[in-house]
Amino acid sequence: MIYELRTYHVLPGKMLEYRQVFGELVMPVFKKLGFNVIGVWQTVIGESDEFTYLLAFDDLAQRDEKFKALAVEPAMLPYRQQPTRVSHITNKILSPQPYSPLK
Numbered sequence: 001m002i003y004e005l006r007t008y009h010v011l012p013g014k015m016l017e018y019r020q021v022f023g024e025l026v027m028p029v030f031k032k033l034g035f036n037v038i039g040v041w042q043t044v045i046g047e048s049d050e051f052t053y054l055l056a057f058d059d060l061a062q063r064d065e066k067f068k069a070l071a072v073e074p075a076m077l078p079y080r081q082q083p084t085r086v087s088h089i090t091n092k093i094l095s096p097q098p099y100s101p102l103k
Helices: 015-033 060-071 073-083
Strands: 002-010 038-044 049-056 084-096
Touching: 002 060, 015 038, 015 049, 015 060, 015 073, 049 060, 049 073
Parallel strands: none
Antiparallel strands: 002 049, 002 084, 038 049
């Protein structure tokens, strides 16, 4: 199992809109495509522009397969056509250690 931690740095004044679009559009698409979403968060203390979510995959090959399917998913077209709400994304692939509660 591997985990992908994705942090989106949302533009000023766009967080409420970003959270709404993510919940109403992206999450249903993730469910349809079989993404394993572990959690979704907005930073409360710290950098106020951060929106973070954690995904789990069996391996890198499954991750690549899921993101290829996401790239051509017609339901994501409205999301791709909207003006950007994000300044940049930080993306990390994490490998759990043998003693980690999440393996």
